[in-house]
Amino acid sequence: MPKALSRLLIGALVGLVVLGVIVFFVGNAWFGLPVGAQGPEQPIAFPHTVxxxxxxxxxxxxxxxxxxxxxxxxxxxxVPSVQQCMFCHSKVTGEGSTSPTALAEITKLRTAAEQGEPISWVRVHRLPDHVQFVxxxxxxxxxxxxxxxxxxxxxxxxxxxxxxxxxxxxxxxxxxxxxxxxxxxxxxxxxxxxxxxxxxxxxxxxxxxx
Known part of the structure; x- marks a missing residue:
């Protein structure tokens, strides 16, 4: 096979691969399902129901x-800061709650506040860095x-x-x-x-x- 034709075929193959990758990512961006649709576990349980x-x-x-x-x-x-959460939870400690987990989870929050540490919440809704949503x-x-x-x-x-x-x-x-x-x-x-x-x-x- 002539070298020129060989280079042409290789170039065409590389082009098809690149095109396929682009089509895949664009298609995923357009039609793809959300990642982690069941919601991630958080470092502190925060029930919005409550x-x-x-x-x-x-x-x-x-x-x-x-x-x-x-x-x-x-x-x-x-996302609210620990200090903002403590606006309520400096008084609401979870003691006497009917929830079996309230005291333990609120204690995690109060400990973070005492130690001056932020809570590393796991992000649920994420957009690509090149997308701006105001x-x-x-x-x-x-x-x-x-x-x-x-x-x-x-x-x-x-x-x-x-x-x-x-x-x-x-x-x-x-x-x-x-x-x-x-x-x-x-x-x-x-x-x-x-x-x-x-x-x-x-x-x-x-x-x-x-």
């Missing part, structure tokens, strides 16, 4: 923004467009808007009913693009990749 669950169901009924205080003000939702922009839109909210039935105010906390279910599901938080929506490119198209939001690359 903290954010309705009072009728035995929960405290805390608003999402009570702990995730930056979610409607900036790009990141932010929480406050999306939340403001959903607050003013409650008919777009899914996975819950928001309580609409007289002016036609809803509280920030009632928008979270659209991407995160009914977290208040989860003893262990899990990812319920793919949060892949196709999911985001479909939502943007349905709501007449920008679909050009620079909207999310910058």
């Amino acid at each position: 903290h954010a669950g309705s009072v009728e169901s035995g929960g405290l009924g805390l608003d999402c923004t009570f702990c995730h205080r930056n979610v409607d003000k900036g790009a990141a939702a932010t 929480h406050d922009v999306h939340i403001r839109y959903l607050m003013e467009s409650p008919d777009v909210i899914v996975n819950s039935t928001p309580a609409i105010r007289q002016d036609g808007t809803v509280d920030a906390a009632q928008t979270c279910s659209t991407c995160h599901g009914q977290v208040a009913t989860m003893a262990k938080v899990k990812q319920v929506r793919a949060l892949k490119m196709g999911d985001c693009v479909d939502c943007h198209r349905a709501n007449n939001a920008p679909t050009d690359c620079a909207a999310c990749h910058y």
Whole structure:
């Protein structure tokens, strides 16, 4: 076989392999299922059913923004610091709780606070580094467009808007009913693009990749 033809065939083969890899990753980004769909184990059990669950169901009924205080003000939702948790748990120790694990889990938290150590929470919802998702922009839109909210039935105010906390279910599901938080929506490119198209939001690359 002539050397020129041999090089051409090798080049074509390498090109096909590279193309196949690109197609695989793009397809996975568009259609792939979420990783860890059952939710990861956390260093300290944090049952949202207790903290954010309705009072009728035995929960405290805390608003999402009570702990995730930056979610409607900036790009990141932010995870509460140990000091923020201790705002309540300096008094709520778990002693006398009907839960068999409450005392042990709260003790872990209080120990971390005493030692000045952060808690290494395992991230549940993750986007690629080249994707930017600004929480406050999306939340403001959903607050003013409650008919777009899914996975819950928001309580609409007289002016036609809803509280920030009632928008979270659209991407995160009914977290208040989860003893262990899990990812319920793919949060892949196709999911985001479909939502943007349905709501007449920008679909050009620079909207999310910058």
